[in-house]
Amino acid sequence: MSDLLHFPLSAVVGSDELKLALYLAAIDPAIGGVLIEGPRGMAKSTLARGIADLLAEATFVTLPLGASEERIVGTLDLDAALGEGRVRFSPGVLAKAHGGVLYVDEVNLLPDHLVDLLLDVAASGVNQVERDGVSHRHPARFVLIGTMNPEEGELRPQLLDRFGLKVRQDGQPQPAERAEIVRRRLAFDADPHAFIAQWGDEQQALARRCQDARARLPGIPLDDAALDDIAQRCFAAGVDGLRADLVWLRAARAHAAWRGAERIETEDIDAVEDFALAHRRTHRPPPAAQPPQAPPAASQSQASGGEGQWGELPAQAVPMGERRELPRWPKKP
Structure with a gap:
């Protein structure tokens, strides 16, 4: 039975x-x-x-x-x-x-x-x-x-x-x-x-x-404020196409109805985010500015207190002694 x-x-x-x-x-x-x-x-x-x-x-x-x-x-x-x-x-x-x-x-x-x-x-x-x-x-x-x-x-x-x-x-x-x-x-x-x-x-x-x-x-209206919030989040998640925006908005409205509310709030958008993006998020961040180029090695050494790259010893002054003449080879006869 x-x-x-x-x-x-x-x-x-x-x-x-x-x-x-x-x-x-x-x-x-x-x-x-x-x-x-x-x-x-x-x-x-x-x-x-x-x-x-x-x-x-x-x-x-x-x-x-x-x-x-x-x-x-x-x-x-x-x-x-x-x-x-x-x-x-x-x-x-x-x-x-x-x-x-x-x-x-x-x-x-x-x-x-x-x-x-x-x-x-x-x-x-x-x-x-x-x-x-x-x-x-x-x-x-x-x-x-x-x-x-x-x-x-x-x-x-x-x-x-x-x-x-x-x-x-x-x-x-x-x-x-x-x-x-x-x-x-x-x-x-x-x-x-x-x-x-x-x-x-x-x-x-x-x-x-x-x-x-x-x-x-x-x-419950599908209002512009909720749509703008969802569109921003879809863009940040690198979502392809627009189906995610529409589905997310509908799901947020259904969540508001489930709560007994009369309009979509941020908590409704948050509650269904993973459901809408789990199979659509690509994790592509929006384009960002290129990082500045690294300074020359000499500047890096100075900025780090005289320490250069790993394993590199800082330059040291070597005292000079008396000048000595090097022996010359005898001239050929």
Whole structure:
């Protein structure tokens, strides 16, 4: 029976940064999804399922391994279109994920064109299927959550940049935290219903906060002051392109909604900086003036109190004695 029930997100120990990034993506799916980088066994799928429970539809769809493009986007029945004069559409994974969470495990192992397709739909919220001049469009607004283990391959930079936020999980929990994680998991496996009931109040409060933030989001302006601050920071981080600016601004607004605020503040911009720049920062400093040339060696020796380069002895005066004539060779006869 535990397979039919989800471990409540409110009972997850630790992973505070990852949970915050997922909350923001749930508040505003237009952020473009969350990429989670880290080894296996870090409760990534548990957190993704927990986010689905906070949404009104509570839909959680996992992209099947080896799924074809048709299975993802859906198919069109051309015979029905020609014979009946109407489009008969068989929904795919994207249609089923509408209003919920689409979870893609090991997204870095998918073919590039499928990753590109998923990111397109996640950003636009619309899936369009075309075949032989026949097309069909349907809404596909979902929270895209992808995971990857860098030891099994990297995503191309062009695809990596298109994920809205990125969180890197590379730290091990402390011993006390590890033990508490195991205790809660054992309690859930032993009696899922009792465990869920135990965390019911916290879970409901979390769901209400997420729903309230989604309702508050449209009323929070994407103001110029926040955008100017973000643009300066993106420039200082050497970010290529402008996607980081837009994603960062949207995430900061979602964070303000999560706090219950009515406008973006500096704390909102600070809170999501790492999420927006983790996969975009190049660490290229802005151009700086060339340093002045070093003074001549003699000046360096004088400035350092007579000490020149390492191993070099300072010049010393040598006293001159009486002048002595050097012997001359006898002339040839």
